[in-house]
Amino acid sequence: MTPSDMTSSDRLLQRMMTLHPKIIDLTLGRVERLLGELQHPEHSLPPVIHIAGTNGKGSTQAMIRAGLEACGEKVHAYTSPHLARFHERIRLAGQLISEDFLSELLDECLEANGPGEITFFEITTCAAFLAFSRTPADWTLLEVGLGGRLDATNVVDRPALCIITPVSLDHQQYLGDTVAAIAGEKAGIIKPGVPVVVGPQTAEGLHVIEAQARGKGAPVLAFGRQWDAWEERGRMVFQDENGLLDLPLPNLLGPHQIQNAGAAVAALRHLGKGHDACEAAVTRAEWPARMQRLRRGPLPEAAPGVELWLDGGHNPAGGEAVAATLARMPKRPTHLICGMLNTKDVAGYMRPLAGQVTRLYAVSIPGEANTLPAEATRDAALSAGLDAVTAPSVAEALATIVAQAPEARVLICGSLYLAGSVLRENG
Numbered sequence: 001m002t003p004s005d006m007t008s009s010d011r012l013l014q015r016m017m018t019l020h021p022k023i024i025d026l027t028l029g030r031v032e033r034l035l036g037e038l039q040h041p042e043h044s045l046p047p048v049i050h051i052a053g054t055n056g057k058g059s060t061q062a063m064i065r066a067g068l069e070a071c072g073e074k075v076h077a078y079t080s081p082h083l084a085r086f087h088e089r090i091r092l093a094g095q096l097i098s099e100d101f102l103s104e105l106l107d108e109c110l111e112a113n114g115p116g117e118i119t120f121f122e123i124t125t126c127a128a129f130l131a132f133s134r135t136p137a138d139w140t141l142l143e144v145g146l147g148g149r150l151d152a153t154n155v156v157d158r159p160a161l162c163i164i165t166p167v168s169l170d171h172q173q174y175l176g177d178t179v180a181a182i183a184g185e186k187a188g189i190i191k192p193g194v195p196v197v198v199g200p201q202t203a204e205g206l207h208v209i210e211a212q213a214r215g216k217g218a219p220v221l222a223f224g225r226q227w228d229a230w231e232e233r234g235r236m237v238f239q240d241e242n243g244l245l246d247l248p249l250p251n252l253l254g255p256h257q258i259q260n261a262g263a264a265v266a267a268l269r270h271l272g273k274g275h276d277a278c279e280a281a282v283t284r285a286e287w288p289a290r291m292q293r294l295r296r297g298p299l300p301e302a303a304p305g306v307e308l309w310l311d312g313g314h315n316p317a318g319g320e321a322v323a324a325t326l327a328r329m330p331k332r333p334t335h336l337i338c339g340m341l342n343t344k345d346v347a348g349y350m351r352p353l354a355g356q357v358t359r360l361y362a363v364s365i366p367g368e369a370n371t372l373p374a375e376a377t378r379d380a381a382l383s384a385g386l387d388a389v390t391a392p393s394v395a396e397a398l399a400t401i402v403a404q405a406p407e408a409r410v411l412i413c414g415s416l417y418l419a420g421s422v423l424r425e426n427g
Helices: 008-016 029-037 057-070 099-113 120-133 179-189 203-215 256-270 275-283 298-302 316-328 346-356 374-383 394-404 416-425
Strands: 048-052 075-078 090-092 139-143 161-164 196-198 220-222 227-232 235-240 243-247 307-310 334-338 359-362 388-390 409-413
Touching: 008 099, 008 120, 029 099, 029 120, 048 057, 048 179, 057 075, 057 139, 057 256, 057 275, 075 120, 090 120, 099 120, 161 179, 161 256, 179 203, 196 203, 196 256, 203 220, 227 256, 235 256, 243 256, 243 275, 256 275, 256 316, 298 394, 298 416, 307 416, 316 346, 316 409, 334 394, 346 374, 359 374, 359 394, 374 388, 394 409, 394 416, 409 416
Parallel strands: 048 139, 048 161, 075 139, 161 196, 196 220, 307 409, 334 359, 334 409, 359 388
Antiparallel strands: 075 090, 227 235, 235 243
16 A cells, blocks of 8 residues: 555554563453543443354354344444555444554554553554443444453453353463363453353363353353254254254355354343344355455456456465365366465465365465465465466466366465455455
């Protein structure tokens, strides 16, 4: 982006990137200080549903929002990272935040913060809380940025409900190198007496989450115990103590989305919502870069015979989810265009994909300082058993595939940052 292309909010966000020497530095002290300067907007939010987990947070949030909005309710939503524009992170009563309002709030947060150190995520989370506190709505959906216990969103004393989606290995440098340690960080969002919906977990992860919930007197609604969800005869079946629901399959693709939908339905049922809300949750949710079919824009137009997909999964569980989704699709030569960050378990992501893919084209992520070089991504793919080569860019990789297999299936994958770059370039 050139200086002439930058909006007012772009310039303010750029300033915010310079307020702390580290991008990630987990603590609540700085965000609590700034919220105090802002007169504690976090105390004036519509009822909060707080969502943590390694995988499925965004999809689960999108489904809950679809279900609540089907009841005619207004819903705020906070998510990260964004894909194409920062505004995607803050949704006010169903609409993305406007440029003018975002700029006003960012300016207010910068002034209140003064010369103090604060991370980009912390100060922008404060801006989101300001926006939510000043806009009427019925609900606030807060997605944790990283971890839970020390995440900037974890300043709400009494949410209406907490949700923990599946926990697996990711961000070990910040959260710990075992599933149990990471689950302990995620479970840090649990509040005294507040019910917590728990998605599918490993035995060790569930043990840690349940122990923390017991210690805080928080009722647990856990997958496989208080609720269940599965596919049967091309439908999704949900069961809890209130009985069975027969629902369509989620419109978000992949077998893992049945479990995400189950957590969303469990949450909606706990909130007293009926069948129509639950059906809307699974049929109306929209969530970009989660096995998203690209049908319009320069990339699909350059490959009219190709079935083109985009996915932002980036850890071993994400690789397993993509592989399971591909396995259920009609057989077709399948090529990956893959770019990843150098902080990820690249081999762990690649390994499940080996049996589903014809060839992988490795690319570097444009404009991303932490991109893994294309050559390193290629080498990791080769070691995981995939046929892999490098390409200078997504567009050039796609052109090569079209020349060799004009009716192939192509999945652009490996990182939300690559997905965001693709969505920006594709218009």
